[in-house]
Amino acid sequence: MQVAIVGCGQLARMLALAGLPMGMRFSFLALPGESTAPVDGLGRVVVATPDLEPTALYEQLGQPQRVTAEKEQLPIALLRGLAPYTEVHPNPEAIYQCQHRLREKATLEACQVPFTPYRAIHEERDLWAAGEALGWPLLLKHTQEGYDGKAQWRLTDEAAARQWLQGPAAGTLGPASGQWLAEPIMPFEREVSLLAVRGREGHITFYDPAQNRHRQGILVSSLAPAPDLPAGLLPQMQAALQRLQTHLDYVGVLAMECFIKGDQWWVNELAPRVHNSGHWSQQTTAASQFENHLRAVAGWPLGDTELQGAAAMLNLLGVPVDQHTMLADGASLNWYNKTVRPDRKVGHIVLRGPALDEVRGKLNKLQSKIYGPDF
Ligand SMILES: Nc1ncnc2c1ncn2[C@@H]1O[C@H](COP(=O)(O)OP(=O)(O)O)[C@@H](O)[C@H]1O
Numbered sequence: 001m002q003v004a005i006v007g008c009g010q011l012a013r014m015l016a017l018a019g020l021p022m023g024m025r026f027s028f029l030a031l032p033g034e035s036t037a038p039v040d041g042l043g044r045v046v047v048a049t050p051d052l053e054p055t056a057l058y059e060q061l062g063q064p065q066r067v068t069a070e071k072e073q074l075p076i077a078l079l080r081g082l083a084p085y086t087e088v089h090p091n092p093e094a095i096y097q098c099q100h101r102l103r104e105k106a107t108l109e110a111c112q113v114p115f116t117p118y119r120a121i122h123e124e125r126d127l128w129a130a131g132e133a134l135g136w137p138l139l140l141k142h143t144q145e146g147y148d149g150k151a152q153w154r155l156t157d158e159a160a161a162r163q164w165l166q167g168p169a170a171g172t173l174g175p176a177s178g179q180w181l182a183e184p185i186m187p188f189e190r191e192v193s194l195l196a197v198r199g200r201e202g203h204i205t206f207y208d209p210a211q212n213r214h215r216q217g218i219l220v221s222s223l224a225p226a227p228d229l230p231a232g233l234l235p236q237m238q239a240a241l242q243r244l245q246t247h248l249d250y251v252g253v254l255a256m257e258c259f260i261k262g263d264q265w266w267v268n269e270l271a272p273r274v275h276n277s278g279h280w281s282q283q284t285t286a287a288s289q290f291e292n293h294l295r296a297v298a299g300w301p302l303g304d305t306e307l308q309g310a311a312a313m314l315n316l317l318g319v320p321v322d323q324h325t326m327l328a329d330g331a332s333l334n335w336y337n338k339t340v341r342p343d344r345k346v347g348h349i350v351l352r353g354p355a356l357d358e359v360r361g362k363l364n365k366l367q368s369k370i371y372g373p374d375f
């Protein structure tokens, strides 16, 4: 089966690496300006240009039987254009709903899933009203741009808000501009994500929930299964994710990032793709999130997602590869073939063990070895 992946980053790389043993072949669509190093040698790369017609694109991609995507920030017209020629999963409308924070919130509301409160900021007065309603500080997020905590501003008070209006927001506001939203700073105790894969016939399988640690908006590590979730919480989260996938007629892996405080929870955001917080599944489950995403997209039987014991994932952020350190203690290294730049995700390490405490210990040890004790 020939599969085309939109995007050439590490997620495309790891999808291809999971699909090749099942007899899949790959081609990749590079968005303008995108580096293609992570998919070097894994299949043909086509560079998207604005004048490329869907027929020509379909031909150049090698007439794929399936198209999938590794990112949500993509021109949706491109996927819609390919849909008459081949099966696109997840379907373009599902990605369209998730790629804009306001549409995403509306989808969560339609599926009766709890989410972080927000106000849409179209015009200046919306910002002052949001400050009144939600209280300062506010977190201002761009509705479409940003990843790893980028395109977000923490506005401590009205003075900071005035600066933001003259800085990042300058020229972007107007009636129904739809470019920004404001959220309160959520008083969560921890962040947990849940990943589900839905097959072409509607069958859904979950991965264990992961507890995630971020630093300045960037994921540093995940631990699975998320320890000590209050009784009843996981079934609620699973039911919510199932409603979302069914509502979106979704095929493939969908990730749900959540904030948790006591037994309360709110969805922070959705990711219509394989997700960094599920990378531990690569070397700890019979079928990783990458493999299962492709099985779903192809319409093949889904694989086993069960985690025996516990797993951890440590992101490699802006550090050079060093196999002597990174492969010690039975660790698995996944390097993305990217140039190292400060804070850039260039790889990750997967750790496993029979019990959570042991794996957590290994994770802490490895983290201080790589980043120092105060990271
Ligand atoms: N409303 C909020 N309150 C507190 N922390 C937040 C809030 N929204 C986001 N964060 C923090 O910033 C991180 C990145 O924000 P997120 O909305 O997930 O954007 P991104 O698309 O960059 O992942 C989150 O994982 C969380 O740690």
Ligand SMILES: [Mg+2]
Binding pocket: 257, 269
């Ligand atoms: Mg996020």
